[in-house]
Amino acid sequence: MSFPAPRPEPPRLPQHLLRTLECQQGAVRAVRFNADGNYLLTCGGDKSLKLWSVSRGALLKTYAGHGYEVLDVDGSYDNSQLCSCSSDKTVILWDVATGQVTRKLRGHAGRVNCVRFNEEATVMLSGSIDGTVRCWDTRSRRMEPIQVLDEARDGVSSLKVVEHELLTGSVDGRLRRYDLRMGQLHVDFISSPITCVCFSQDGQCTLSSSLDSAVRLLDKSTGELLGEYTGHQNKDYKLDCCLSNKDTHVLCCSEDGHVYCWDLVEGSLALKLPVGKAVVQSLSFHPTEACLLTAMEGRVQVWGTEPEDAEADSIAAE
Template identity: 35%
Template sequence: MSTVSCDRVLSNHQGSVTAVKYNSDGAYCISGSQDKTLKLWNPNKGSMIHSFEEHGYGIIDFCSSLDNKQLFSCAEKQLYQWDIANGSVVRRFQNAHNDTITCVCVNNDSSLLFTGSNDKLVKAWDLRSNSFNPVQILDDAKDSITSIITNETTQTVDLSGHEVITSSVDGSIRQYDVRMGTLTTYDDTIPISSVSITKNKKCFIASCTDETIKLIDIDTYDTLKEYKSHKNSTYKINSCSNYNDSLIIGGSEDNDFYIWELSSAKLLHKLSGHTNVITHVNAHPTKNQFITSSTDCTIRIWSTQE
């Protein structure tokens, strides 16, 4: 990979953009912001398709279903389910947790939604039921939950269907088999701001607040590589691999977008453009195109030229 350039800047948000994610096939992307809105975009045209505007607080996180029909979002203690086609709210959970909800993730058949919170709990919600009560509560974390992975749609990860992976400020990554009732844990002392999984499902990618991204073997919990040079000590900033696991991408508090070679941990690119903290990064599912969001209220779309 020789050069990376910014193709487009999306600037319709009026507040810090907390996250931006491709949908399951990469044809569209969705962003969430402190301006209380979620926006659906065509990243190739740089055009906004729809703005979802029912939340009363700034958006913290969101996810879309694998079939791209549903959107789930959290803001403060609110949890919303949307119909993407008509932009309407299907369901509202007004006090889903006792503290701010920090992350949401839906499984592949959209039957279960998982939420994590500053109240240290992970809750599972049965989307086929009319109940507003969780069907399961996982209470093993000793501090705030920072991210959740299940049959994740935005990164095209296909786990077993009943496996849930969480990261926490307590420094742990927890792997739950909710069907078997088992738990295995990777423990560290450094707070983890997010966890993702490589596309081959062999490694965790953990963003830690000691300004290190760790590549961790999913079976042995051995740290295989560490990626450094970026700044991350305060904000919740994520990292992930690209579509073929050749690269690691990450945001930074120094406003730059970082790209490392996965196998060697060599820093390949430090890319300027954003004027404030990069809060979230996401990789296209089938090609080397990336999107970044920032507290500068913008989204940038990046691509490679071989």
């Protein structure tokens, strides 16, 4: 005689505000976790980057060197370097510890919207309003890119790199996936300008948000539409979308002051997180835990599954 196995508990979503960081760097254009999720980075309208402790909400360092507002940032896997991009058309490589500019790279013809390291941080990739993705060698003193990808017919709004694959989203409504090892390009057409792209954690799917207020999940290899998530507002701004750390939920910023969170499989709205009264510009999900960062105007909010005092009580009980 056997009993049915208990149903696994659904994953808990970050819906309790743990702390708010008043960044004091103008409008926060992007917020990002570092590789291990212990730190967060904010990109400011005042031309600065800031590094913060997630657990304490303390400012650790400010990086100044861009000539105009900073739009995106990424940290290397070993936390020793940062790369950032700006409306000043440049990409900067930073030394985290000293705060010094290691390299300042020019070559884009317009605003640089997005920047990422590859997994070994040997290459930086930057996407621009000029329609190109430029690949820069972080180890050499070369000032020219090692490769330029110019297939986009309009600005490149977002890019992600996983192992040997590069995913880009463009205002021309196309999702491009480059297999850098095989030298192949795969294109999926989405009928609206794309604002953000990402891979699923298992590497089997791509997620993209676009200006028709829809988030789409596609099968990476076939391009088949697996899910479409709607209800939020995204008509005018470049807003972030992402998947939760275990691929169970799809999250997206909204122009109505909320973050929308849908069940990936069912497509139903699981959580409508009230962040504030303005556009939620950026979000970032912790790499291993149910923790979320949101950016609105000049501040960043840190969200968890339990209120801060409940977390402290549970640690004390252990």
